[in-house]
Amino acid sequence: MSAPETRMTRQRSVILEELRKIRSHPTADELYGIVRNRLPRISLGTVYRNLDFLVEVGEIVRLSSAGHAMRFDGDISRHQHVRCIHCGRIADIVYPLPAPSVDGIQEVEDFASIFASRIEFDGVCQPCAVAG
Known part of the structure; x- marks a missing residue:
């Protein structure tokens, strides 16, 4: 079996550049629409595969929450998010x-270790609040 591809291809570079330009935390489909302006022949499957690769190498963050579409963040600095409970x-x-802190947390059933924590807030965005 061959080693996984690890180089930054043109497609990966464009996807990463476009994701880092925007702050809307797009879905893969939304990012696909944006990237197609620069790479008209790129497929949705290629966008998905490259997003997975960029997450694996730590260049981007995958944001997932039950009941909502997976979104992506090009800002890998330490920060938190708020998600609209109506539109996502x-x-x-x-x-x-x-x-x-995870210090002092011990013995959680079926977990060998706990090494990180994060906070995500729920709220209602302005457009949803106005639409009421």
């Missing part, structure tokens, strides 16, 4: 709170 829109928290 995600926004960055400008002044993030410190993540809860």
Whole structure:
């Protein structure tokens, strides 16, 4: 079996550039529409595969929550998000709170270790609040 592809291809570079330009935390389908402006022949499957690769190598973050479409974030700095409970829109928290410490958490059934924590907030975005 051959080693997985690890180089930054033109397609990966364009996907990464476009994702880092926007703050809307797009879905793969939304990003596909944006990337096609620069790479008209790219397929949706290629976008999905390259997003998976970029997540695996730590260049982007995958944001997933039950009941909502998976979204992606090109900003890998430490920050938190708020998600609209109506439409699923995600926004960055400008002044993030410190993540809860995992120090002292011991013996959780079926877990060998706990090494990180994160906070995600729920809310209602302005367009959903106005639509009421």
